[in-house]
Amino acid sequence: MAVLGRHRRLVTLVLSYGVFVGGLLLVPFLFTRVHPYTMADGVLMVLLAVAALGLVPFTGYAGQVSLGQAAFYGTGAYATAILTVKLHLSPWLSLVIGAAVAGLLAYLLGLALFRAAGHYLTLATIAVGLILGVVVKQLDVTGGAEGLAGVTPLTVFGADIGGDVNFFYLAAGILLVATVVVHLVCRSMFARTLLAISDSPVAAQSCGVDPAPVKRSMFVLAAVLAAVAGSLYASWSGFVDASTLDLNVSLQLLIIATVGGRRSVFGAAVGSFVVVSLVRFAKEWLPDVSSHAGGQVEIIAYGLALILVLRLLPRGIVGGAAAGLRRLAGTVTRTPTR
Amino acid sequence: MAVGLAAVLTLGVGAGCAKQESAASDSTEIPIGVDIEKSGPASVQGEAYERALKLVARQINANGVKVGNQTKKIKLIVRDNKSDPAESLSVAKSLIDNDNVAAIIGGGASPTTMSIVDTVEAKKVPLVSMGSSGAIVQPIDKRKYIFKTPGNTPVIADVMLKQFQRKGIKKIAVLSVDNAYGAAGLKAWQDLDKAGKIDLVDNEKFGDKDKDFTVQVTKAVAKHPDAVVVWAIPPQAGIAAQNLRQAKYPSNQVYFDTGAGAELFVKGAGSASEGMYMVHSRVLAGDQITATTPAAQAEKKFFTDYSRDYGNFSGFAPMAADALSLIVQAITKGGRADRETIRDSLEKLTFDGAFGTYQFSPTNHGGVDESSLALLVVKNGTWTLTS
Amino acid sequence: MTSLAQFVVTGFTTGATYALVGLGIALIAQVTGVISFAQGEFVMLGGLTFALLEEKGLAAPLAALVAIVLACAVGVVLERLVLPRARAGRTDQTIMLTIGASIVIEGVALVVVGTEPHFARPFTKGSALSVGGVHITPQYVWVVAITAVVLVAMWLLLTRTRVGWAMRATAMDAEAAQLSGISPSRMSLIVFVVAAALGAIGGIVLAPLQSPDAGIGIALGLKGFAAAVIGGLGRPAGAVVGGLALGIVERVAAGYLPGDFSGYSDAIAFALLLLVLLVRPTGLLSALRVERV
Structure with a gap:
């Protein structure tokens, strides 16, 4: 039975990754043909998924609410912009440096903050993002209030990537690698510790589990992923300004992770697809409904999506679907034996 | 899990296709x-x-x-x-x-x-x-x-500068919004300051969502400038006008950039703006234009049409x-x-x-x-x- | 010197609003254990409704009353419909629900009112008084006076009334309070309504000074949160002191930044918050913190 159980798990794993990759490959097909999607939406969707992915172990497993992802997203974006525009470094090297800087920043913050309870961390990360947002508007090296334009585009083996479709494949590849990494982390003993912490911090502590180093590592992982996404965004758009550090970015990422499912590695991608679609369709159709409605109605959709998912599907779309599937599979396998 | 994703994607396809047909544009x-x-x-x-x-x-x-x-x-x-x-x-x-x-x-x-x-x-x-x-x-x-x-920012600053030279104004303070627009305005004056054409005694920035500039105005007025130049759009331009009047700064020494637009009155400045200056196209005083040139005629016509609608x-x-x-x-x-x-x-x-x-x-x-x-x-x- | 006094006076008025928001956050946190990120939206609701009705010609006291009632009603909806009944061990979920609520409230306000700010007249006419070179508009006096009255009323409510005792008992030990016949659910509803009213009043007194628009909630909520944390989430008085201190430090520090660095003034409040979190995460005023299991 145990062997069978193991096989079944393997089959599930292969199947889910198969569908995941298939879904990703479907995106260019879909987004270049179906109005009003654009391939730019596809790229943005994957980048947001990478940035939100870090929230799976951090929010879903460690039970921490982070509204500070923008701080690291922006760090990655600005690192790439500054290093390529001012120092003419390669965008790939800039991406690595940006991720390292964001990781270090997260580590230092975590060192100072994880002694305190969870919501202080939420506040501290918001504060860091907002402070960085002010600072980058003042410094010359960050382009001041005008931001930095002319960021060097990414190249692969010296060749231009050329076009949003190719950039999408590149970003999707990175998303896949990141998903596997986060998946491995979540499967490790590490994650079990995290779940224990999330369920009852004090109980975990009394059993001799020190939550701080584990949470810190998760925080660093989340920061690195956000920075990678920010860096890719900078190379893709060619322009970076303080809005990459805005609280709205953090909110958007938290919503993506929550709507998709905070305890599934596929949650970020699904959440991102839903949120990007929501935004795109809202933009396309709302002006027809009311000429007065601009970006406003869109945020109601955001907020409502967050509330409804949290109340009705606390584990997000993927979590809810998985539970439904399991129940379905349960009845199917049980029927013949009965 | 997997099926959930597939279902979501399929849903997306279906929802999208319906819209596609209407997208074909008329030649x-x-x-x-x-x-x-x-x-x-x-x-x-x-x-x-x-x-x-x-x-x-x-x-x-x-x-x-x-x-x-x-x-x-x-x-x-x-x-x-x-x-x-x-x-x-x-x-x-x-x-x-x-x-x-x-x-x-x-x-x-x-x-x-x-x-x-x-x-x-x-x-x-x-x-x-x-x-x-x-x-x-x-x-x-x-x-x-x-x-x-x-017009280019330095061109607008130049119009103000000519007025300053006529009035013998030498020391100015600049209040500017902290974004690309305000930064361009501030830079124009910093360049004129470097060139020795004006003495920029103070510059104060405020965020594009700020609603009270009492602190910035207090600091600027404390430097006793001959004129205060404001680089902001409404409603912030109006708030700046009000704050300057609250600090008892004379209104005939306040200058706004084109960005302050016409809404300066309705959007908060109210009576506080009386006597203040702005550099803008003539069209803003459209009813006073004597339409003799083609340029003036175009300006007056647009002013009349827009105001009517x-x-x-x-x-x-x-x-x-x-x-x-x-x-x-x-x-x-x-x-x-x-x-x-x-x-x-x-x-x-x-x-x-x-x-x-x-x-x-x-x-x-x-x-x-x-x-x-x-x-x-x-x-x-x-x-x-x-x- | 007169500049310093001017900065303090200006900071005090903004700080009063931070204090009212922070007080609401601290009360909710204590009585219900919920960390509410939606409190800033009540300031927006109060201020914007007041300004809008006042612009339409409604008498100021009536406009204020309507604004407060509206905010309280939204507070009830938030507590009853958005937040789950069972909240133990679901801190992250409740935090995110308040964030979601905050976004929806802002969005609805944007759709109904639009993005433009609205302008309320000062409560009383008259130009700025000059006291030793410091310009004090009559509205400044109103802000300070009304905040003081509200704070005294809150203190009386918490210490001299049955409801206040019940609230404090729930804050100290919810289970024991329930055993002695206090309904935690009712206390939760009351504290959310009180907090909504506090925020709305903060918005109303500030409206004539800082024309409110639908988007002001997030920033004010965060500043109020910072106030509560700086003062210590554990005690209401801390939030009030934290709010006033934050308002004053923010303006005084901005006042002494050299002009070329004035762009940094927006970061002051959050730098202060970060400093407090790093040095003394339980707040400057609180002595100890007990974690509930």
């Missing part, structure tokens, strides 16, 4: 994208832009646009960039890739334009911006497709109106409505618009010339031309 229409601030801190501008564009499009479409031997109509595709530079980029990409526009009007301000110029240039789409920062159209070899309607006039309206008129002129003169023709034709254009006179050339893509600008003063609650 008798010329799609022109509009990327403006319908929400966010600069929404006051966005509203005026949209009204002006609809007014001009209606007037143009009444007779149609002559393209070669065909008569076509303008189709405006208006999108909200939420006053956010990153959002503006996404809007521009979507207008180019999705709506296949012939040209783009926007962004409505410097920050929302600066974020899109590289992309628009790379995609070779003509763009006419309502942002004032000089960096929008310079360096010209990287801005082949980029044009703008407001929407009640009161807005200083931002003519900037957007001219952006559209310029593109239509370029299409008519070039005889084709494709992107390359519009760009080439724009670069050769001389045009008397509602905002002033444009003389584009391969070395100048930068908005109305100095002759269109005037110094206005608030008298009895309306903008009045100074002699």
